[in-house]
Amino acid sequence: MACFGCETLLWIVAIVIVLAAAFYFYITWTHRVFKNAGIPGPEPGLLGLVSEYRKRSMGDIDIELHKKYGKILGYYNASLPVLSVADPDTIKDICIKNFSHFVNRPNILPLDKYEKGILTLTRGAKWKSTRSILTPTFSSGKLREMMPLMHTCTENLLKHLEQHAHSGKSVDVATFIKGYSLDVVCSVAFGIDVDSQNEPDHPVIKACIKAMNLEMASPYIVLCATFPFLIGIFESLGIGFMTSDCKSIFTKLIDDVVKERKENPSKRKDFLQLLINANEETKDKEDGLAFTYYDIWSGAVVFLLAGYDTSSIALTFALYNLATHPEVQERVVEEINTNFGKDEVADHDNVGKLTYLQMVVDETLRMYPPLVRTSRLVNEEMELNGYKLTKEMEIFLPIYAIHRDPDYWENPDRFDPERFSPEQKSSRHPYCYLPFGVGPRNCIGNRLALMEIKTVLVSILRKYRVICSPETERPTIELTPGDFMCRAKNGVFVKLEKRDS
């Protein structure tokens, strides 16, 4: 007769075996989609590409997959099938021609009542109404009004760079630029003035940094991608993707500012005020069309989630490209000197004159698109170019891989701003360049981002020559593995040399 302890152990072993077998059958059942549809792609293994995300950058993974399997392929993120589309004509079909079938993006994580209003994640009618309310807040007039706030952040950045330039040592510009971008988010979206370089322990700064720390291979994402039904369960329990401490810091901050401004109307022309105005103006509209208090929260937070890292990555890589290509840098400086008066401040209106600088920024966004992939969700079963798409299938557009595809870009790893001369631009397929995405669901902040990047570059380049140091990674920069964003793994080190004024 078996002892009690042995019997328990046998039960545990049996349960583990049954669970492991159930998991195996479940996962192989979910991995049947592309084989059934005849769509090429890598063997899924147990968790699809998840183990790859720990080793290599997402951009490099996409390049390799598309080289091997063609412009349209299927892979799995844990149990979730993803159709990766790197063909510009099909991208046009998805994002423009058949947009109504692909309005939404997949949610890879649960969303609570605050997060559901975040524009990048909203769906259907809610997306349409939020997008149309937010679009005017990014108009030229509104951007012009926000410039003075951004200018104050640039002044802070220059102050910090000055201290380090003096030392003659190599500096990680990524850190400085991130600090600057955080100051912009706090000022423009949260209505507070913070100098994050001097106040790294400020609770809002810490919350912003924590809220941005999501990687594709994080346990939370892998769990939800393996068992997607958990997303619904978490949502019904009121659990979202942001940690509760970050959420309560943002909520308290926004509550306080909204309350204060409703009692004492403010003259400050920031994005948060535009959100408060939208809330006032739509409060009598029927349910679903009004811009609610939660939408103010989501509007401010989307600025952080979508606008902070993206702009700082673009700025950082622009400085890297200028340091590694001094002849391009001197041409930009010459253009600035020709078009700007001695003490003229770069602003919304005058940066438009700098056409060569625009080409440099465009080429930087090609080589290092801040968002490595963007996505769409199939909203009903359909056929597209001979492929059978199932309802809820995720479609990813591998921006980084398309930008490095030699079929569209000669010598794709070479930095060459001339690719964006009017002649070269007009001779290229328009959908093989997608740093800001494409179609009605493209980046709402693209003009703001470009204005910000160009004005900051002008301010830095008029003061400093950005040069390589022994620490500058060359010929290319290693990117962080498994990151949605195109982030430099080891920072971006350069030296700053003061220019003669």
Ligand code: HEM
């Ligand atoms: C260089 C900087 C930036 C880059 C490269 C960038 C890139 C992108 C990309 C690729 C998308 C997805 C588009 C698509 O799926 O077609 C996107 C969406 C979005 N971006 Fe940006 N972005 C930048 C800056 C900003 C800024 C400053 C904001 C300001 C708030 C912003 C707000 C958004 C929002 C709200 C969406 C979602 C739009 C929607 O779903 O309707 N972005 N961005």
